[in-house]
Amino acid sequence: MTAPALPEESPIARDVRGSSSRSIWADVPDELWNDWRWQQRNRLRTAEDLERVVTLSEGERRAIAETAGAFRMALTPYYAALMAREDPACGIRAQAIPRVDELTPNPTDLDDPLGEERFMPVPGITHRYPDRVLFYVTHNCPVYCRHCTRKRKVSDPTSAAGHDQLGAGLDYIRAHPEVRDVLVSGGDPMTLSDERLDQLLGALRQIPHVEVIRLCTRNPVTLPQRFSAATVEMLARHHPLFLHTHFNHPRECTPEAARTLRALADRGINCANQMVLLAGVNDDARIIREVNVWLLRQRCRPYYLFQADLAQGISHFRVPVARGLEIMRALRGPVSGMAVPTYVIDAPGGGGKIPMVPAYVESIDDESVTFRNWQGLPYTYPSR
Numbered sequence: 060m061t062a063p064a065l066p067e068e069s070p071i072a073r074d075v076r077g078s079s080s081r082s083i084w085a086d087v088p089d090e091l092w093n094d095w096r097w098q099q100r101n102r103l104r105t106a107e108d109l110e111r112v113v114t115l116s117e118g119e120r121r122a123i124a125e126t127a128g129a130f131r132m133a134l135t136p137y138y139a140a141l142m143a144r145e146d147p148a149c150g151i152r153a154q155a156i157p158r159v160d161e162l163t164p165n166p167t168d169l170d171d172p173l174g175e176e177r178f179m180p181v182p183g184i185t186h187r188y189p190d191r192v193l194f195y196v197t198h199n200c201p202v203y204c205r206h207c208t209r210k211r212k213v214s215d216p217t218s219a220a221g222h223d224q225l226g227a228g229l230d231y232i233r234a235h236p237e238v239r240d241v242l243v244s245g246g247d248p249m250t251l252s253d254e255r256l257d258q259l260l261g262a263l264r265q266i267p268h269v270e271v272i273r274l275c276t277r278n279p280v281t282l283p284q285r286f287s288a289a290t291v292e293m294l295a296r297h298h299p300l301f302l303h304t305h306f307n308h309p310r311e312c313t314p315e316a317a318r319t320l321r322a323l324a325d326r327g328i329n330c331a332n333q334m335v336l337l338a339g340v341n342d343d344a345r346i347i348r349e350v351n352v353w354l355l356r357q358r359c360r361p362y363y364l365f366q367a368d369l370a371q372g373i374s375h376f377r378v379p380v381a382r383g384l385e386i387m388r389a390l391r392g393p394v395s396g397m398a399v400p401t402y403v404i405d406a407p408g409g410g411g412k413i414p415m416v417p418a419y420v421e422s423i424d425d426e427s428v429t430f431r432n433w434q435g436l437p438y439t440y441p442s443r
């Protein structure tokens with residue numbers, strides 16, 4: 060007996076489909092629309108491009124002009140088509156179109172919020188924890204997220220990782236037998252060609268002490284077409300390979316994204332989601348729950364919910380930590396714990412990820428611990 064098919068879209072994605080902007084590409088045949096190279100070539104990069112898709116506010120037009128020198132703007136047609144034409148509060152629009160708030164520095168902003176440069180023994184490698192490194196392999200992304208924590212480098216051509224830098228990074232990993240886990244990051248490593256990725260992953264796989272490779276990519280969200288059957292096969296040759304991605308909003312939970320995540324899972328590539336808590340995008344337990352139950356249906360694990368970093372020009376996205384804790388409290392209980400990520404603050408300056416957990420414990424002594432459950436009901440348990 061065949062099991063009934065599970066829905067590929069989240070309810071919000073389905074409800075808003077009619078208000079999205081795909082119709083302006085109605086004359087583009089599906090064959091081209093589903094070709095990631097066409098999507099890359101036809102990215103929206105100017106205010107004029109965007110005006111075809113959404114009605115820009117005066118502030119957005121000014122922000123596009125004034126942020127151009129600091130951080131590129133680019134949207135794939137696929138991602139742009141998820142935006143609501145007239146709704147300036149649209150969660151996709153907030154992530155992809157500059158706002159004037161980006162131009163206002165906040166006294167708490169830091170140049171290098173996570174101390175990635177401080178822990179950089181050779182260009183392109185951050186070695187902060189004993190057994191794992193971050194390996195930056197490109198500065199390019201299909202869509203430049205306005206909340207990007209690496210704005211200082213991503214999209215900057217002068218920070219591009221050349222052949223020599225990649226070679227030096229591989230040499231560093233070879234020379235450090237304590238490194239058993241490599242996070243291949245950027246920018247977005249899926250902007251490399253299949254051939255280059257295959258070579259790079261193959262070189263890592265040749266290092267005996269590298270046990271796990273993690274590919275950090277937002278392509279399942281912004282350009283799911285990138286994962287052709289051949290690409291997925293190529294990736295699966297480098298197991299154990301994990302993929303970390305970054306869904307933030309139910310509008311991103313589309314049939315295209317679902318098919319990509321399922322294809323990766325079918326080839327044993329475990330996917331995990333690293334959501335960022337963003338004001339005006341997903342600072343609502345209902346929104347996060349909807350994304351996370353959709354992710355589970357596609358066999359992608361909700362892994363982290365990040366408090367936004369103290370990067371320059373993103374302070375308008377920051378949600379008060381107390382609000383983040385309220386959201387976490389509201390998540391636990393109504394849905395399975397599998398849909399509840401770990402809420403973390405990546406400590407400024409390179410202190411690492413610190414879990415933020417709502418206070419369930421009310422008192423603890425030698426006799427007993429008193430706590431409340433997800434419904435707020437009090438319980439007691441012996442201390443030992």
Ligand code: SF4
Pocket residue numbers: 199200202203204206207208209213245246247276277
């Ligand atoms: S895909 Fe990742 S690296 Fe690229 S702009 Fe978005 S958050 Fe930054």
